[in-house]
Amino acid sequence: QLTNRLNNAFRSLTSRGKLTTKNIKDGLQEVRMALLEADVNYKIVKQFIQNVEDEAVGDKVLTSITPGQQVVKIVHSKLIDLLGGKASPKISLPRSNPTVIMLVGLQGSGKTTHAAKLAVWLRNHDWNPTLVALDIYRPAAAQQIQTLAKQIGVASVLPSFMEQPLGIAQRAIKEAKTNGWDVLILDTAGRLQIDDQMMRELEQLQFKLKPDAVFLVVDAMTGQTAVDVGYEFARRVGIDGFVLTKLDGDAKGGAALSLRAVVGKPILFVGTGEKPDALEPFYPDRMASRILG
Amino acid sequence: IPLSRKISRDDIEKLEEVLISADVGVETTMEIIKDLKSKLSKSELTGSDVLVLLESHLMGILGEESGIEVNDKPFVILIAGVNGSGKTTTVAKLAHYFKSRGKKIVLAAGDTFRAAAQDQLEIWAKRAGVDIVNSHSGADPASVIYDASQKAMVKNFDIMIADTAGRLHTKKNLMEELRKVHRVAGKAIEGSPHEVILVVDATTGQNGLAQAEIFGQAIPLTGIILAKLDSTAKGGIAVAIRRKLGIPIKFIGVGEKIDDLAPFVPKDYVKAMLE
Ligand SMILES: Nc1nc2c(ncn2[C@@H]2O[C@H](COP(=O)(O)OP(=O)(O)OP(=O)(O)O)[C@@H](O)[C@H]2O)c(=O)[nH]1
Ligand SMILES: Nc1nc2c(ncn2[C@@H]2O[C@H](COP(=O)(O)OP(=O)(O)OP(=O)(O)O)[C@@H](O)[C@H]2O)c(=O)[nH]1
Ligand SMILES: [Mg+2]
Numbered sequence: 141q142l143t144n145r146l147n148n149a150f151r152s153l154t155s156r157g158k159l160t161t162k163n164i165k166d167g168l169q170e171v172r173m174a175l176l177e178a179d180v181n182y183k184i185v186k187q188f189i190q191n192v193e194d195e196a197v198g199d200k201v202l203t204s205i206t207p208g209q210q211v212v213k214i215v216h217s218k219l220i221d222l223l224g225g226k227a228s229p230k231i232s233l234p235r236s237n238p239t240v241i242m243l244v245g246l247q248g249s250g251k252t253t254h255a256a257k258l259a260v261w262l263r264n265h266d267w268n269p270t271l272v273a274l275d276i277y278r279p280a281a282a283q284q285i286q287t288l289a290k291q292i293g294v295a296s297v298l299p300s301f302m303e304q305p306l307g308i309a310q311r312a313i314k315e316a317k318t319n320g321w322d323v324l325i326l327d328t329a330g331r332l333q334i335d336d337q338m339m340r341e342l343e344q345l346q347f348k349l350k351p352d353a354v355f356l357v358v359d360a361m362t363g364q365t366a367v368d369v370g371y372e373f374a375r376r377v378g379i380d381g382f383v384l385t386k387l388d389g390d391a392k393g394g395a396a397l398s399l400r401a402v403v404g405k406p407i408l409f410v411g412t413g414e415k416p417d418a419l420e421p422f423y424p425d426r427m428a429s430r431i432l433g
Numbered sequence: 434i435p436l437s438r439k440i441s442r443d444d445i446e447k448l449e450e451v452l453i454s455a456d457v458g459v460e461t462t463m464e465i466i467k468d469l470k471s472k473l474s475k476s477e478l479t480g481s482d483v484l485v486l487l488e489s490h491l492m493g494i495l496g497e498e499s500g501i502e503v504n505d506k507p508f509v510i511l512i513a514g515v516n517g518s519g520k521t522t523t524v525a526k527l528a529h530y531f532k533s534r535g536k537k538i539v540l541a542a543g544d545t546f547r548a549a550a551q552d553q554l555e556i557w558a559k560r561a562g563v564d565i566v567n568s569h570s571g572a573d574p575a576s577v578i579y580d581a582s583q584k585a586m587v588k589n590f591d592i593m594i595a596d597t598a599g600r601l602h603t604k605k606n607l608m609e610e611l612r613k614v615h616r617v618a619g620k621a622i623e624g625s626p627h628e629v630i631l632v633v634d635a636t637t638g639q640n641g642l643a644q645a646e647i648f649g650q651a652i653p654l655t656g657i658i659l660a661k662l663d664s665t666a667k668g669g670i671a672v673a674i675r676r677k678l679g680i681p682i683k684f685i686g687v688g689e690k691i692d693d694l695a696p697f698v699p700k701d702y703v704k705a706m707l708e
């Protein structure tokens with residue numbers, strides 16, 4: 141428990157006067173370790189700790205709480221700011237006839253599962269969604285979309301023999317207009333941000349289709365590479381927001397902070413299970429508490 | 434790190450970034466840094482000295498190369514891990530690996546839960562040219578493993594590789610299901626499962642240690658396969674797992690194709706981590 145560790149670090153501190161630079165440095169060493177253990181990126185932790193230190197020096201020691209609690213309070217509120225502020229981000233999608241949402245990310249992050257979850261969420265908000273399978277590589281990827289679509293009762297557009305992702309998407313957009321689907325959720329293949337050919341596929345999809353939203357789907361247990369992944373996807377494809385998945389596990393999810401810090405876009409949703417209803421809006425304050433442990 | 438000039442305590446601190454960035458974790462990193470600093474206090478070191486010491490410290494943690502020795506028939510390999518870690522693809526890769534070494538293989542499609550999981554492994558089985566035992570969606574995974582075990586014995590297979598559904602170690606009912614699969618495998622074939630592998634995604638951070646810990650409490654893990662090492666991640670959590678739990682890393686996954694499996698070679702892995 142971070143508060144306990146901080147209280148131990150501050151045991152010798154008197155309860156009067158201001159927080160000195162030494163108090164803060166000691167306390168922040170504990171915070172630094174907690175953030176690194178929570179998978180926040182090394183460089184981002186360094187920057188964050190420096191910012192808190194600058195802000196905390198000279199703060200009056202409050203008499204109602206322990207110095208350890210006070211440092212945690214400062215850190216906690218600063219984390220919330222970094223995660224996007226107190227309120228859950230507002231998700232507003234334009235009505236584009238059809239609106240196009242594209243899901244991208246590393247292999248196994250949860251894209252296909254969250255395509256289905258987003259469809260359920262959108263339907264609950266008066267949209268008429270359809271799933272579009274653009275993963276032509278992974279064995280049975282199209283079947284996975286087809287099965288999920290049937291489970292949740294929405295339509296799906298699946299690859300025809302030899303059809304490429306751009307062709308499938310363009311066909312889906314045409315069909316959307318005739319079938320009255322007002323939002324298409326494009327599920328793409330998992331890929332490494334360093335795979336130039338696969339990243340070029342996404343660049344082409346983005347360029348030709350101009351999706352209304354591109355969401356990077358990230359596994360909450362992602363470690364230090366989250367920064368490289370977020371940065372590269374944002375640089376090459378453009379990211380409008382994140383979906384953080386598998387938060388029903390016990391990963392602290394420090395990658396969330398790294399992504400937000402490096403890309404500057406909001407985490408919009410969190411995945412909290414394998415079923416299509418396991419999608420929640422992102423709450424910065426809950427995430428901050430989770431990261432600090 | 435400047436290789437030729439003398440190294441200071443501050444230089445050693447900089448190594449902390451290399452190790453943490455590789456997902457080795459705070460605890461293991463601090464132990465390594467402490468050890469290097471104590472060596473520095475005993476004699477002067479150059480950058481290349483420190484590099485050699487760091488390599489040998491990591492190699493010391495990782496231990497000898499350890500593979501899968503097929504020393505029984507039918508030899509059963511049980512594959513487990515959290516959702517999306519790379520299990521099903523790893524099962525296919527292992528099938529290809531052993532088939533190319535002349536073994537007769539049958540797969541057990543133990544994921545009876547996730548959409549199109551059985552279809553996915555069926556396609557891989559065809560590509561690998563191996564047999565597969567599957568069931569209907571929603572079937573008891575233990576019954577698939579039981580049927581595959583029977584087939585392996587009756588039809589004289591050399592190896593049976595059992596895929597299981599992804600599961601988070603925090604889900605007690607799913608960990609209990611895994612225990613049951615392990616138990617049923619043991620009842621069906623004496624000594625089975627002979628190899629119990631946890632597939633860990635190399636991009637995983639510190640949670641990988643909790644995964645190995647909790648999965649290891651449910652079933653006796655004999656090895657780790659570190660998948661997706663072709664990513665920018667260094668998979669340093671494998672070092673922490675080896676250090677704290679003693680589970681050896683046996684193979685690495687380095688891509689999405691059926692032959693993208695390689696034996697884990699500590700020397701190569703450490704070199705790649707430190708470059
Ligand atoms: N517990 C839990 N499991 C999840 C969550 N999201 C996805 N999963 C599981 O994670 C695994 C991978 O999900 P997929 O949707 O296939 O991932 P993907 O990103 O489409 O994978 P690729 O297409 O191969 O890149 C599956 O077992 C899912 O059921 C979540 O929020 N919680
Ligand atoms: N780049 C890369 N991708 C991999 C590797 N191993 C698996 N993958 C990819 O990771 C994704 C998930 O692989 P699966 O084999 O479905 O993972 P799983 O653990 O069986 O997933 P669940 O059964 O849903 O829990 C797929 O897109 C695979 O192609 C690897 O070594 N390198
Ligand atoms: Mg997918």
Ligand SMILES: [Mg+2]
Pocket residue numbers: 520521522544550597598599
């Ligand atoms: Mg699988």
